[in-house]
């Protein structure tokens with residue numbers, strides 16, 4: 001097989017002069033700095049994007065403030081209708097967006113179609129459904145009356161204002177949709193800064209949002225490096241930041257937001273997610289589970305499993321079967337529909353993984369499979385299995401965000417729980433067993449924002465998602481996101 005043909009619309013989009021999306025239209029940056037966007041599969045430059053300036057930031061936030069004034073007053077039903085139309089447009093442009101996503105991120109084309117576009121449309125419709133269901137409470141005040149007067153109280157959920165959404169490169173399309181959907185459903189406006197590595201799909205989606213009827217200013221897109229995100233957070237016109245990305249950047253974002261007159265911040269960060277197999281799980285089922293948890297999209301998923309705990313009695317056959325399966329994966333171009341394993345998303349990330357492999361070797365961790373990076377222009381990294389020497393090995397503690405599964409055997413359940421919880425992070429974890437009673441007893445003991453049983457990584461818009469400990473603050477999805485995108489106003493009346 002070979003690469004699919006690029007659509008004419010994709011070629012035409014790439015050939016354009018890319019600008020910023022401010023107040024309902026594409027405009028040039030007020031500065032001249034640009035950043036190349038490269039295809040990680042072959043290193044070729046796909047396009048150049050603007051590295052926005054402070055003047056662009058001012059213009060985008062001013063637009064978002066105007067957008068907020070009108071969008072927040074529109075009826076919930078009208079807001080939902082726009083978002084439903086945008087979901088339809090995402091599906092109508094599924095192949096175009098999927099091809100752009102694969103070109104910019106190296107994601108397998110099948111994953112771009114199914115997750116980045118189709119799932120994103122599902123998430124968008126789920127959020128849109130909430131627009132008409134956001135309510136407060138009526139409350140009977142608790143204290144006794146002093147002299148026969150009476151009291152009544154209720155709460156209102158009011159949109160927080162101008163949101164800044166900061167998006168990483170791993171699921172650039174879907175995560176941007178989560179951010180804009182959360183903001184627009186609740187009546188907020190939003191300025192989104194995509195990752196400088198993967199900005200292209202969002203620039204196109206902003207145009208589709210206008211076509212869906214979104215008024216000018218409700219959604220703005222500023223491209224550029226991290227300084228653009230920082231300037232947006234520190235802008236006095238910003239009311240809230242919704243960030244998804246790495247732990248160090250997330251901490252900097254949280255600090256900048258708190259320093260900017262307590263701008264609200266929700267942070268969805270990484271982790272070092274634990275995956276535990278009890279001894280009753282069959283080897284082939286465990287191998288399927290490890291591939292699902294650790295190797296989907298080359299492990300470049302914040303919820304991916306990174307620490308794998310297997311009962312000592314099961315370790316050797318499992319590592320052998322896993323290595324054999326990984327060795328059979330067809331590695332190649334992400335635009336070839338038969339490829340099963342593509343490149344990682346960019347050169348700095350490939351280089352970081354090479355350094356982690358060198359550290360693993362230097363520390364005496366055993367590399368059971370893989371452990372090398374490609375030497376061509378593409379950002380290829382072998383799917384890698386590592387057996388740690390001890391709990392202190394770097395690969396058991398530092399997030400790789402790559403196609404790397406690090407194993408450690410355990411001897412009993414108390415030790416397993418201790419190992420799983422001995423981490424500063426707590427985004428997700430999974431537990432694999434056929435023993436339901438045992439699973440039910442272990443679930444409350446495992447420290448994670450999301451715990452999967454006999455599955456890993458599947459996110460559903462109805463199920464809240466977010467981290468405990470150093471993996472973040474706040475929750476996306478479900479009804480939980482509403483708390484983070486609205487302020488609660490209490491009204492009390494004496495009569």
Ligand code: ADP
Nearest residue numbers: 167168169194195225226229230245246249252
């Ligand atoms: P990754 O994309 O590798 O997870 P980061 O967490 O560094 O890495 O980046 C996530 C997003 O945060 C990107 O859009 C990036 O440009 C942006 N960013 C980087 N540094 C900052 C910063 N200091 N303030 C705000 N945003 C930033």
